[in-house]
Amino acid sequence: MHALTGEFLDALRTAVGAAHVATGEAVALLDVGWNPHNLDAGVVVSPASTQEVAAVVRLCAQHGVPLVPQAGRTGLVGGSISHPGEIVLSLLRLNHVEAIDPQERVAVVGAGCTLQALQDAAAVHQLEPGIDLAARGSATLGGMVSTNAGGVMAFRNGVMRHRVLGLEAVLPDGSVFHDLTRVVKNSAGYDLKHLFIGAEGTLGVVTRVVVKLDPLPQATATALFGLPSVEATLDVIALALQAKAGHLRAAEALWRDFMQLNAQALHWSQEGFSLDQPIFLLLKLGGADEAALQAAFEQLFESTLARYPSSTGIIASSQRQETELWHLREDTDIVYRAYPQAPSFDVSVPLSRIPAYVAQVQAELAALDATLQPFIFGHLADGNLHIILNVRGPVAPERAQAVEHILYRHLQALGGSFSAEHGVGSKRIGAMNDTTNATKLAVMAQVKRLLDPQGLMNPGKVFQA
Numbered sequence: 001m002h003a004l005t006g007e008f009l010d011a012l013r014t015a016v017g018a019a020h021v022a023t024g025e026a027v028a029l030l031d032v033g034w035n036p037h038n039l040d041a042g043v044v045v046s047p048a049s050t051q052e053v054a055a056v057v058r059l060c061a062q063h064g065v066p067l068v069p070q071a072g073r074t075g076l077v078g079g080s081i082s083h084p085g086e087i088v089l090s091l092l093r094l095n096h097v098e099a100i101d102p103q104e105r106v107a108v109v110g111a112g113c114t115l116q117a118l119q120d121a122a123a124v125h126q127l128e129p130g131i132d133l134a135a136r137g138s139a140t141l142g143g144m145v146s147t148n149a150g151g152v153m154a155f156r157n158g159v160m161r162h163r164v165l166g167l168e169a170v171l172p173d174g175s176v177f178h179d180l181t182r183v184v185k186n187s188a189g190y191d192l193k194h195l196f197i198g199a200e201g202t203l204g205v206v207t208r209v210v211v212k213l214d215p216l217p218q219a220t221a222t223a224l225f226g227l228p229s230v231e232a233t234l235d236v237i238a239l240a241l242q243a244k245a246g247h248l249r250a251a252e253a254l255w256r257d258f259m260q261l262n263a264q265a266l267h268w269s270q271e272g273f274s275l276d277q278p279i280f281l282l283l284k285l286g287g288a289d290e291a292a293l294q295a296a297f298e299q300l301f302e303s304t305l306a307r308y309p310s311s312t313g314i315i316a317s318s319q320r321q322e323t324e325l326w327h328l329r330e331d332t333d334i335v336y337r338a339y340p341q342a343p344s345f346d347v348s349v350p351l352s353r354i355p356a357y358v359a360q361v362q363a364e365l366a367a368l369d370a371t372l373q374p375f376i377f378g379h380l381a382d383g384n385l386h387i388i389l390n391v392r393g394p395v396a397p398e399r400a401q402a403v404e405h406i407l408y409r410h411l412q413a414l415g416g417s418f419s420a421e422h423g424v425g426s427k428r429i430g431a432m433n434d435t436t437n438a439t440k441l442a443v444m445a446q447v448k449r450l451l452d453p454q455g456l457m458n459p460g461k462v463f464q465a
């Protein structure tokens with residue numbers, strides 16, 4: 001670790017303005033986000049334009065200083081942690097919705113624009129970005145591009161990679177990769193924007209994004225079903241995809257332990273609705289008419305009862321009730337408050353394999369330690385499960401390895417993934433090295449060396465430092 005020189009800090013101040021280079025006390029006042037080590041660098045530089053980002057990146061290249069791109073700081077895999085001797089490059093001042101074209105159904109945004117801000121701006125035109133996640137108020141489009149974020153609508157609309165039409169990024173030498181294509185069809189050579197999508201800031205700094213928009217439904221309806229098994233839940237999702245009105249917008253599963261913990265913390269209960277079902281399914285329909293959507297849910301519940309007589313269900317009858325039901329799924333920080341730094345996992349499993357996978361994981365975790373209780377929830381319609389253990393972290397490395405072995409060892413053969421939507425960051429590099437095809441790893445390393453020969457761009461993320 002080299003201390004940053006006064007000359008370097010002065011050059012940064014000249015590039016972005018002294019008020020936008022935070023050190024010492026000014027950094028301590030910033031919100032550190034979801035990882036306590038995000039701001040350990042102690043220097044946060046906040047440029048306001050692509051040109052200023054490029055100037056900062058060039059200075060880092062000239063002075064050999066590593067930089068960590070950061071925005072909403074909601075990342076969950078330590079992708080934006082920083083160290084003394086590095087600088088944090090914050091994209092939060094590039095926060096504008098630059099343009100929305102309602103006819104093209106396209107938005108151009110600065111990388112630091114939050115998802116919520118884009119959702120609000122698009123809603124004015126009865127449009128939406130087609131991607132949604134609980135951290136919407138803080139997560140930025142640049143961060144979401146960089147982690148290839150997924151969220152609740154991925155089963156329907158794809159992940160971030162499928163929503164991005166074009167992007168702009170500053171490369172590690174300070175040059176600007178500019179591809180603000182705003183059409184769906186583009187077969188003109190290698191589609192290099194995909195290198196930056198999911199790169200977690202290791203290949204460059206994303207500065208602008210062109211996002212595809214979709215029509216926003218005029219009405220939504222939400223229902224919560226209690227079901228006897230994972231198989232039943234997958235079956236009900238298949239039925240919901242054929243709903244008699246509207247279209248399915250979300251199908252989120254909450255296993256019993258997760259549901260009970262959150263319901264208790266949120267003081268939520270509903271008369272006649274048991275919290276003892278093995279699994280719960282939160283469904284959202286979107287369409288033109290709320291009454292028709294609610295009728296579709298009633299029909300869906302009748303079909304569900306006919307197949308699974310022990311099922312229970314609630315159809316939200318007001319906006320307030322809809323919001324309350326969504327808190328049960330989205331307030332995931334409740335688990336982390338109960339078990340600070342609990343080991344957490346974000347796996348993708350092909351739908352047909354989920355029942356067997358969950359049963360195997362539960363059995364093997366219990367065999368490892370009878371007190372281990374996994375809280376399971378997630379985006380079941382696309383096979384993405386979040387698993388958090390009832391253990392305060394950090395756990396000993398041998399214990400962490402044993403748990404990872406249970407969760408990850410079959411995933412590659414099943415055609416799943418050890419990182420569904422959160423990325424690799426600094427937390428999952430071991431899993432990356434253990435489970436990824438050697439040729440893929442070698443090509444990734446070649447691409448990294450080609451674009452970032454000095455290794456200054458977000459070091460220690462995705463790859464070993």
Ligand SMILES: Cc1cc2nc3c(=O)[nH]c(=O)nc-3n(C[C@H](O)[C@H](O)[C@H](O)COP(=O)(O)OP(=O)(O)OC[C@H]3O[C@@H](n4cnc5c(N)ncnc54)[C@H](O)[C@@H]3O)c2cc1C
Pocket residue numbers: 034068069070071072073074075076078079080091111112132133134135138139140141142143144145146147148149150151152200201202204205206207330332333421422425458461
């Ligand atoms: C409550 C909660 C719910 C969540 N739900 C979901 C979910 O459903 N689906 C999902 O996919 N994720 C989810 N996440 C994870 C998180 O919101 C996403 O990873 C998000 O994409 C991170 O955006 P950010 O702006 O906060 O990025 P940060 O946390 O600041 O950074 C994340 C990574 O991207 C890099 N980065 C950030 N901006 C740039 C840039 N402009 N250029 C280059 N690199 C950059 C950073 O270096 C880091 O590696 C959730 C998080 C929380 C806290």
